[in-house]
Amino acid sequence: MSDLLDVDSRPAPESSEDSALAEYVAEVCRRLSAGLLRETGDDLRSVVAAEVRSVQWALEDPAALRDRVPVHPPRLDHRGRVRMFTNPVLSQRNPLAPPLTHVSDGDECEFRVTLPLQYQGPRNMLHGGYVGVLLDDVLWYAVRHASTGISFTRELTVTYERPVPLFEELRIVGRVVEAEGRKTFAEGEIVAGGQVCARATGLWIAPKPRRDGHGSAG
Ligand SMILES: CCCCCCCCCCCC(=O)SCCNC(=O)CCNC(=O)[C@H](O)C(C)(C)COP(=O)(O)OP(=O)(O)OC[C@H]1O[C@@H](n2cnc3c(N)ncnc32)[C@H](O)[C@@H]1OP(=O)(O)O
Structure with a gap:
């Protein structure tokens, strides 16, 4: 993930081991979510037991996660407050996030992800609402990358051209089209197997500058 999403460079107010533990447990939660939706009976019990054991293992042996470098440890903001990166699409620490892998910035910002069962709408297809969530986040990121402050989504139009598949790699791409004062227009798409499945503009x-000259967001 690019430094863009870092609130500050001050050290995280928890040990690196604890940050690694939190991100590991988030991964376990993701696997459990998929397992609960995939398995029944004895297979379900096996999956649950295996994941509970893996959390116990990580808690009982602090050295077990020594080689893991936390991706999104908490940071301190300019007022010294703890800021957790909670984003439900990108955060390694949020079990709700797949999370996306950041591939590149530049004229286009690109992320990749392969989505599991818990994002299913129609069989083997991504839920349409989550298609919008992915595009909102990546286009927001492209806008953030191209500008100095934080902006908020005012309008998002999604065109569903073909189903977005689960279980195969997706490319999610965003770019700025035009910037004018406080407004930034952006567009992007979700691509699977070389085909555009959904587009967004x-x-x-x-936000309006405050009287002290700062924006009101962040
Ligand atoms: C650090 C890590 C963090 C990491 C955090 C990662 C977060 C990722 C989040 C992804 C993005 C989100 O989900 S953001 C969350 C979802 N979005 C929101 O909650 C936003 C809710 N809406 C709002 O708060 C507000 O509407 C704002 C702030 C967006 C805008 O309010 P405002 O400032 O009062 O806007 P307003 O004056 O009416 O309009 C400004 C200008 O835009 C024009 N304008 C308005 N609408 C349109 C329109 N549809 N098309 C053309 N132009 C328009 C107006 O005419 C005006 O032009 P002129 O008169 O200036 O010429």
Whole structure:
């Protein structure tokens, strides 16, 4: 993940081992979610027992996760407050996030992900609402990358051209089309197997400057 999403460079107010533990437990939660939706009977019990054992193992042997470098440890903001990266699409520490892998910035920002069962809408296809969530986040990121402050999504139009598949790698791409004052227009798409499955266009607006000259977001 790019430094763009770091709140500050000050050290995380918890040990690296604890940050690694939190991200590991989030991974276990993701596997458990998929297992609960996939398995029944004895297989379900085996999956649950195996994942509970893996958390016990990580808790009982602090050295077990020594080689893992936390991706999103908590940070301190400029007022010294603890800031957790909670984003439900990108955060390694949030079990709700797949999370996406950041591939590149530049004229286009690109992320990749292979989505498991818990994101299913129609059989083997991504839920349409989550298609919008992915595009909102990646287009927001492209806007953030191209500008100095934080903007909020004002308008997002999604066109569903073909089903977005689960269980295969997706490319999610976003780019800025035009910037004018507080407004930034962006567009992007989700691509699977070389085919565009969904497109989005949208408008992001930076909050009005406060009287002290700062934006009101963040
Ligand atoms: C650090 C790590 C963090 C990491 C955090 C990672 C977060 C990722 C999040 C992904 C993105 C999100 O989900 S963001 C969350 C979802 N979005 C929201 O909750 C936003 C809710 N809406 C709002 O708060 C507000 O509407 C704002 C702030 C967006 C804008 O309010 P405002 O500032 O009062 O806007 P307003 O004056 O009406 O409009 C500004 C200008 O835009 C024009 N305008 C308005 N709408 C349109 C339109 N559809 N098309 C053209 N132009 C328009 C107006 O005419 C005006 O032009 P002119 O008169 O200036 O010419």
